[in-house]
Amino acid sequence: MKREEQPEQEPVLMAQAMQQAQAEGKCCPFCGAINAPEAMFCAQCGQPISKTTCPHCGAEMDPDADFCEVCHRYIKKDVCSFCGAHLTGNEAYCPECGSPRGGMVCPTCHTLNEFAFCKKCGTALTEEARQMMKEMQKSPDYQELLEIVQDYSRLENALPYNSERDVVREQMNIKLRERVLTLLAKDEGVENPVIPKVESKRMTKEELEEQKKIKIKMLSSILDKLAVSPMTSPVKARNYAMASKPVGVRLAWVCNYKHAMHSSPCGCAKPHMGGKWVVLGKNSTEEIKDDK
Numbered sequence: 001m002k003r004e005e006q007p008e009q010e011p012v013l014m015a016q017a018m019q020q021a022q023a024e025g026k027c028c029p030f031c032g033a034i035n036a037p038e039a040m041f042c043a044q045c046g047q048p049i050s051k052t053t054c055p056h057c058g059a060e061m062d063p064d065a066d067f068c069e070v071c072h073r074y075i076k077k078d079v080c081s082f083c084g085a086h087l088t089g090n091e092a093y094c095p096e097c098g099s100p101r102g103g104m105v106c107p108t109c110h111t112l113n114e115f116a117f118c119k120k121c122g123t124a125l126t127e128e129a130r131q132m133m134k135e136m137q138k139s140p141d142y143q144e145l146l147e148i149v150q151d152y153s154r155l156e157n158a159l160p161y162n163s164e165r166d167v168v169r170e171q172m173n174i175k176l177r178e179r180v181l182t183l184l185a186k187d188e189g190v191e192n193p194v195i196p197k198v199e200s201k202r203m204t205k206e207e208l209e210e211q212k213k214i215k216i217k218m219l220s221s222i223l224d225k226l227a228v229s230p231m232t233s234p235v236k237a238r239n240y241a242m243a244s245k246p247v248g249v250r251l252a253w254v255c256n257y258k259h260a261m262h263s264s265p266c267g268c269a270k271p272h273m274g275g276k277w278v279v280l281g282k283n284s285t286e287e288i289k290d291d292k
Helices: 007-024 127-137 140-156 164-187 205-225 234-243
Strands: 251-255 275-279
Touching: 127 140, 127 234, 140 205, 205 275
Parallel strands: none
Antiparallel strands: 251 275
16 A cells, blocks of 8 residues: 655745746746746736846846936837837837937036936926826825925025024024114104014024924825835836935935935836835935936
8 A cells, every 4th residue: 555645845845846836937036927938028027037237238137127227328219218108129210209319408507317307306208298287296295295395495594593692692682673773763753663673584403404304204195195105117117216306405315126225216116016205304314226
């Protein structure tokens, strides 16, 4: 009579079966599904399971990346980098948005760009990009974001009290102002002039830093709401992120691809995996991945 296999042999048999399956096909590191040896993407979960190389510098890349982070060049010949429209590969200009295949010079800072927004100054370079910014400006979250950015910018440029002498001098200036205005009003025949009080907005360094922390927390909360969710098109994701970037505060783009910190999504190979803007502040030492 044939002896039954012992339970402790089952893990060994399963491992052997997995090894055989992997030899015959390609195992997805994300879901474990076995794919054909030549597969670039997993048939089960859609994740990339093979690598390709940059046509410009030969660096290894994921097959769904459209930008090389090594040589900083756009690599998709069949997709317009400005609008995401399909190309045959031979057009000098995109038939959808009319953008030149060789890139576009920013009229503001004169930087050559391969995307719809200037990677250096954020200027919208195409009509679609300008329309995206107009639509974004109608968003209540974006309007609130701009108001907080203005408040934060004022705090960044505010001059704090450096000593008790500064406080005394400020009070003396306020009293001097009231006295001068009172004398001028009496010269004009006003017996009991009412001089509007002026409240000083200056703060100590500690108070100023605390106010800035509060504003940064508020900014971060709204930037989280405007974060880019995973989508299919890297171009659309990149354009949305750039359209949602406010001016007046130092930001960095943190991608979901490598969780790297970029100066903008224009330097990210896979912005369609999602990401968000984070506040750095004027004197931040946070490391930004160089994508010049």
